[in-house]
Amino acid sequence: MKLIAYILKSLWGHRARTMLTVAGSAVALFVFCFIQSIQEGMNDLKQRQEARGSLIVFQANKFCPATSHLPQDYDQQISKFAGVKDVMPIQVFTNNCRASLDVVVFYGVPPQKLRTARDFEFLSGNWSDFETHQDAAIIGRAVAARRGIKAGDKFSIGDLSVNVAGIYQSDNPAEENYIYSHLDFLQRRQGINLVGTVTQLEVILKPGTDPLITSTAIDERFRGGPVETNTRAKGVFQANSLGDLSQLIEMSYYLGLACVGLVLSLVATTTLMSVEDRIQEHAVLRTLGFSGVKVFGLVLAESTLLSIAGGFLGVGAALITLKISSLSVGAEAVTVAFIPSLHLAWVGMLLAMVTGICAGIIPACYASRTEIVPALRHV
Amino acid sequence: MPLVSIKNLTKQYHKGGETITPLDSVSLNIEQGEFLSLMGSSGTGKSTLLNLIASIDHPDSGSIVVDGVEITTLSRSQQARWRASHLGYIFQTHNLVPVLTAYENVELPLLLLPMSRSERKKRVEVAMQAVDLLDRANHYPRQMSGGQEQRVGIARAIVKHPEIVVADEPTGDLDAETSEQILDLLKRLNRELDITMLMVTHDSAAAQIADRQFTLDHGKLIQTHNVTTAAFATSGDQT
Numbered sequence: 219m220k221l222i223a224y225i226l227k228s229l230w231g232h233r234a235r236t237m238l239t240v241a242g243s244a245v246a247l248f249v250f251c252f253i254q255s256i257q258e259g260m261n262d263l264k265q266r267q268e269a270r271g272s273l274i275v276f277q278a279n280k281f282c283p284a285t286s287h288l289p290q291d292y293d294q295q296i297s298k299f300a301g302v303k304d305v306m307p308i309q310v311f312t313n314n315c316r317a318s319l320d321v322v323v324f325y326g327v328p329p330q331k332l333r334t335a336r337d338f339e340f341l342s343g344n345w346s347d348f349e350t351h352q353d354a355a356i357i358g359r360a361v362a363a364r365r366g367i368k369a370g371d372k373f374s375i376g377d378l379s380v381n382v383a384g385i386y387q388s389d390n391p392a393e394e395n396y397i398y399s400h401l402d403f404l405q406r407r408q409g410i411n412l413v414g415t416v417t418q419l420e421v422i423l424k425p426g427t428d429p430l431i432t433s434t435a436i437d438e439r440f441r442g443g444p445v446e447t448n449t450r451a452k453g454v455f456q457a458n459s460l461g462d463l464s465q466l467i468e469m470s471y472y473l474g475l476a477c478v479g480l481v482l483s484l485v486a487t488t489t490l491m492s493v494e495d496r497i498q499e500h501a502v503l504r505t506l507g508f509s510g511v512k513v514f515g516l517v518l519a520e521s522t523l524l525s526i527a528g529g530f531l532g533v534g535a536a537l538i539t540l541k542i543s544s545l546s547v548g549a550e551a552v553t554v555a556f557i558p559s560l561h562l563a564w565v566g567m568l569l570a571m572v573t574g575i576c577a578g579i580i581p582a583c584y585a586s587r588t589e590i591v592p593a594l595r596h597v
Numbered sequence: 598m599p600l601v602s603i604k605n606l607t608k609q610y611h612k613g614g615e616t617i618t619p620l621d622s623v624s625l626n627i628e629q630g631e632f633l634s635l636m637g638s639s640g641t642g643k644s645t646l647l648n649l650i651a652s653i654d655h656p657d658s659g660s661i662v663v664d665g666v667e668i669t670t671l672s673r674s675q676q677a678r679w680r681a682s683h684l685g686y687i688f689q690t691h692n693l694v695p696v697l698t699a700y701e702n703v704e705l706p707l708l709l710l711p712m713s714r715s716e717r718k719k720r721v722e723v724a725m726q727a728v729d730l731l732d733r734a735n736h737y738p739r740q741m742s743g744g745q746e747q748r749v750g751i752a753r754a755i756v757k758h759p760e761i762v763v764a765d766e767p768t769g770d771l772d773a774e775t776s777e778q779i780l781d782l783l784k785r786l787n788r789e790l791d792i793t794m795l796m797v798t799h800d801s802a803a804a805q806i807a808d809r810q811f812t813l814d815h816g817k818l819i820q821t822h823n824v825t826t827a828a829f830a831t832s833g834d835q836t
């Protein structure tokens with residue numbers, strides 16, 4: 219590739235055009251990564267082992283966590299079911315039941331149960347601080363980053379106020395968007411007395427247990443009262459809670475495709491313009507002995523470089539932004555994290571490269587097939 | 598054996614029922630080291646002949662053999678390869694690549710040949726020296742005068758040590774004084790480096806630096822042996 223200097227200088231020779239194109243494809247790939255990262259979050263949520271290995275028991279025909287009330291003693295009964303390893307009663311409090319970009323979700327749980335059910339790693343603070351203080355809470359890394367919370371802080375939302383005992387991280391990005399506090403603390407929070415009832419129960423199954431059979435058995439058991447239940451695998455429950463949101467997220471896939479299309483047409487247009495501008499130059503090159511294939515390669519390299527440069531900027535900016543902002547969307551107290559993964563970076567860059575190549579094909583054909591003599595006369 | 602041997606070369610254009618025949622069964626031999634000039638009024642087919650010898654255009658019939666190679670029947674990519682190593686082309690409008698420096702423009706044809714970086718550097722410097730532009734090596738075409746640009750164009754044509762250099766009105770865009778310098782340069786390169794040249798020109802004074810002069814008229818090539826015979830023949834025709 220002795221000709222790389224020529225390619226770079228050609229691009230640099232038309233700085234304005236090159237930069238506009240790179241900026242354009244960077245923006246499109248930025249959007250693509252943003253969209254794709256929420257898709258990744260969604261897939262992650264669905265594919266996690268625990269999404270299949272545990273069940274969520276909810277009050278039948280209720281949707282918002284604020285309206286689901288199950289007797290807390292259901293946990294005793296459910297834990298006797300075959301295949302059930304443990305049952306964790308959960309009281310949910312959220313500042314926003316509808317779809318939102320900044321939901322704060324409190325899960326009130328018995329601290330000891332949480333410790334066994336989740337494998338959190340503390341970035342600051344520790345379990346025992348959480349376990350020994352009634353009004354203590356541990357906060358997911360993403361919420362903490364978004365809201366600027368540190369261990370030892372007091373965190374209030376509405377009339378609910380907790381002392382931050384620790385910030386945790388989890389290998390499940392969605393978990394990093396929750397706040398865990400004591401169950402009875404949430405039940406007793408000011409003005410509301412929910413002692414004896416919980417929002418939902420998380421049933422952790424023994425390995426090899428069929429979630430469908432167990433959930434049917436649970437719902438069967440409580441049919442007719444006192445409170446009917448609706449039990450689903452955690453993954454299904456989460457997908458249902460996200461509801462329209464998950465459809466929106468799936469639809470965003472097409473928006474991602476549109477972004478790729480945008481890059482394609484942008485780079486193709488620029489490259490075609492640049493080829494049309496240089497009909498004579500390419501004819502001169504071919505008179506000097508450059509073969510059609512070589513000229514084809516030069517044009518293709520130009521379009522690919524443009525697109526890769528845009529991809530590098532766009533993907534890089536998107537990943538950095540996502541990493542810093544720890545964004546998530548949520549609905550009905552279930553959140554989906556925007557996951558800025560390395561895999562996404564590769565996909566983005568690969569896509570940029572493939573798009574660049576595709577965008578260059580037509581202009582490159584045009585440049586390499588033009589008859590030399592008429593092109594030399596061209597002004 | 599002549600270096601270039603052209604036999605019965607014909608090129609026609611068909612435009613709306615009308616047929617133009619710029620080259621009508623043209624034959625010509627060029628010996629190694631010769632300097633030929635080609636004149637003729639506008640539209641007679643001078644560039645067409647040059648382009649056929651340069652293998653960037655295709656004849657309707659006839660053959661062109663350069664140093665034993667029949668170039669008209671080569672495939673497009675073979676022709677490109679042939680041009681890369683055997684042909685130098687000097688354009689009327691210098692046609693340098695605007696984003697490359699003088700040095701890089703001259704180096705460009707060498708990038709197609711298997712050659713080490715140092716060998717390339719040496720060749721470029723020799724070529725730039727030959728056209729007396731070594732001090733302008735890092736200038737871009739827009740920073741040079743028309744005459745200087747043309748000298749870069751000439752260096753680019755000779756840098757690969759081609760068997761034959763064709764020049765299409767190399768002084769067509771230049772003023773009288775600069776033209777003279779360029780013609781001197783071409784003649785010097787022809788004599789000192791033994792480069793075979795075929796030059797198209799509209800300027801009869803320019804044509805006189807050639808060993809043999811030709812005129813193209815109605816598809817036919819008419820030869821005038823040397824400057825004196827040409828002058829004699831012309832005045833003879835007029836009387």
Ligand SMILES: Nc1ncnc2c1ncn2[C@@H]1O[C@H](COP(=O)(O)OP(=O)(O)OP(=O)(O)O)[C@@H](O)[C@H]1O
Nearest residue numbers: 610611612617619638639640641642643644645646
């Ligand atoms: N693509 C084409 N289609 C039709 N006719 C063509 C085409 N290219 C060239 N011609 C015709 O062929 C003839 C020879 O053209 P050519 O360019 O060789 O002339 P020339 O002698 O170099 O003229 P000039 O001195 O003006 O450069 C002209 O009459 C031109 O109109």
Ligand SMILES: [Mg+2]
Nearest residue numbers: 643644645765
């Ligand atoms: Mg011409």
